[in-house]
Amino acid sequence: MHPTSEADLADAIATAKGALRIQGGATRDIGAPVIGTALSTQGLDGIVDYEPGALTLVARAGTPLAQIEAALAAEGQRLPFEPMDHRPVLGTKGTPTIGGVVAANVSGPRRVQVGACRDFLLGARFVDGAGRVLKNGGRVMKNVTGYDLVKLMAGSFGTLGVITEVSFKVLPIPETQVTLAFSGHDPARAVAAMAAALSSPFEVSGAAWVQGQTLLRLEGMERSVAYRVGALAERLKPYGQAEHIQGTAAGAIWQTVRDAHALVGCETLWRVSLKPSDAPAFLAAVDPDHQLKCQIDWGGGLIWLGAESAENAADTHASLRGEIASRGGHVTLLKAPTALRTSLAVFQPEPPAAAALARALRQRFDPKAILNPGLMG
């Protein structure tokens, strides 16, 4: 199904006889496999309103992300949360849409400083499982009118409703960026260096560890960045001499971090969200022999782990879940052969009270249980 208007989409859902597999550009095949009729939002296309002077943008869900980023860039602005492109690691094709970004609450390295997709989402229109067209939030930056269902829709993977339109707070693109790169760090040293950087007043907008290098990004006005780079390098002297990477070269590095290039080609992929300072001990426990490919982002708060083959995936999965249980946080099985994504819980099972609330909410938003049923467990 490929509706070209919100009304048609609502009609398709209201009259649906069975399960629907909701997709935007189908580039983020995440979650337990859903069997059902494909319902695409790509026909709902176009930027509805963009006010650079108010830092707000409204677009229909099927609008290609690239189109939005180009429109923003023309005014020297951007989506601050730096949404990742999942195509390289997931091996998918297609055109990422803004609705898909919201449905999966997709954020990149800058999340550690400015917040996630959900933090910049001001409003949403969506169609619930009964076919009702609903709206929540708006297009203004501060809004506490009624419950914030906008946050609830972000990251709900189409299981509460099909998003038809979204509005965002956007921010200016800074004049310049510089990245400090420290070599020869193991995870423990990297996380310590990143904590020191993020606890400084120098506004670090990216803190990642990839292939033995700790990367710290500073963005802003020319003179300001120059000052902060010097001050930060001085403060981080105990962690070694940093190489300074400027301009487009720095931009390219952060794109590879954002898209987790270090894990491209892995057949199984996990995403671990945890307390940043727990990252080194977590890694030491689950992968003492460095068998897995690994990238750390968000100063330690996000670990990507990948295995080239899916052979021991079930065991690794169990050990990751076991280790996170004692620490707090969660593990998502982001990529695996279909059979494994069916048999293993892709999303971290929640404690009984939270799971009961989630079930009851889905029942209210999707009484016929037709919207991506079972995708989130």
Next chain:
Amino acid sequence: MEMPAPNPAVLALKPRLVARLQEVLAPDAVIHDEAETRAYECDALTAYRCPPLCAVLPSTTQQVSDVLRICHEMGVPVVPRGSGTSLAGGALPTADSVILGVARMNDVLEVDYDNRFVRVQSGRTNLSVTGAVEADGFFYAPDPSSQLACAISGNIAMNSGGAHCLKYGVTTNNLLGVTMVLMDGTVLELGGAHMDAPGLDFLGVICGSEGQLGVVTEATLRILPKPEGARPVLMGYDSNEVAGQVVSDIIKAGVLPVAIEFMDRPCIRATEAFAKAGYPDCEALLIVEVEGSDDEISEQLALITDIARRHNPVELREAADEDQARRIWLGRKSAFGAMGQINDYMCLDGTIPVSQLPYVLRRIGEMSQQYGLGVGNVFHAGDGNMHPLILFDANKPGDLERCEAFGADILRLCVEVGGCLTGEHGVGIEKRDLMVDQFAPDDLDIQMAVKDVFDPKWLLNPAKVFPLAASEPRRQAQIAAE
């Protein structure tokens, strides 16, 4: 503002209820004497008052759970209360409700600089969260103007903002986790020191739910390293249009000030008479503040003052030192007090798209003439969050009603131009009946469905947020079942 009639069956339960509450709480934590319950008869929306059935002041999450379980079993409504600073009537009781105050729960439970968070009991005041970490160079960003008194629990309930949220966001953007008790006594842990939700984003919907989904007893809050310094610049213009254009140009230029505050002439005159901050007598005044090291501040201010000059300001004053900075902020920070000196006032909180600022200010001026009530405007211009202060005389019959009608018209105007009823104060009872102007019946129904899930009996703060007519079937179903 109408409130539902108290349920006589619940009123009759008082002796048994008090006895059961006394079994789980310290003797001085159950307030049931009629003279003493008066202390809880209103919040900062003082035009509406009603003493509760009783008030309880638990000290632990377990006690909160016990209280809620008892009230749940007996079918007694509960109104959670932080410090009672709500301007929207969020903590206004009904005669048949129990006030659950978290004021005794104000400890700092954990401070973690490596991971940049602090975990506190929810009764702790906003400013004292920063107080607990500032000696080590950190702060908690949301700064509502009541921050000296307001509690984190209330900040979470209303998703409070403040003057600096253009850069740092509001409460929801700085909240990492909560311990929350559901109406049936279930204790729930959501979020924590990690950065995103494992499944549905419950934290996002709890923040701003006005105490209707659960009672938050502990909160994990993001703290930030303090900037090296901050400096404001003051600029005056002879028209609101021009000042609005300056705001838009600053934002478009790519600098992101931490605050852009706006005051109009009535407000400038009132604060000048009251605080003598030395403000120019002009149509519109802007205070723009930037942060960073000295050099960074100078670099940003140079860009901002360039833009300001292009629009022919009647005054442009950069703070050269701490004392001048303080004086620039002095008037803005005294604005509410100054207006209060003139008369009683009602403070509104609608948000509008920034581009609509001149039009909305002009319309407010016209309406002020029609209603014969003065109004001053002071607000966060960077994010379009307005705070019109309507002056009225509480002792003059009919004035409050006229003021409320005027306020409702302003809020409808905010919605009409693409904005919303409330930017940071919450709906409470104050804007409850205007929700139909912003939301279609289905939009309200899906929100109420969320409450159905968290609080199936509709006992938590039941007469708030939703128009009484819209929530009545759900509230009545509960009363009928008891």
